[in-house]
Amino acid sequence: MAFAALPAIPSEGLSESEVRMYSAVKQNIEQLTGQAGDNFYVALVRGTITASVVESVNAQSVGVSGQAYVINNLQVAPATELIALAGTVQSVIYDVKNVRDALNTLIIQLKGST
DSSP states (O other), X not given: OOOOOOXXXXXXXXXXXXXXXXXXXXXXXXXXXXXXXXXXXXXXOGGGOOOOOOOOOOOOOOOOOSOOEEETTEEEOOHXXXXXXXXXXXXXXXXXXXXXXXXXXXXXXXHTOO
């Protein structure tokens, strides 16, 4: 979204203090809208935020169930339990990545640079 340029402040019919005040207001508006000065101080408007909301996560509770096998005096979980746990961990990894990506996008947009 582009902002309309502000016209020059007329000096006729205004006192010196009025010209200074209007000039300062014009300068502040131009700075906030990115029309002048350092872009570090440009105001952020809602329309510039495009980071996606993380609607939901796929992670689920991790529970241990089932019978364990005893091999050489050690309890060992069945392969089905280990596979289910691996799937849950992978789901958490994807969720963390999605949240990280959304957060990084937002931070870049807020800071205005990478």
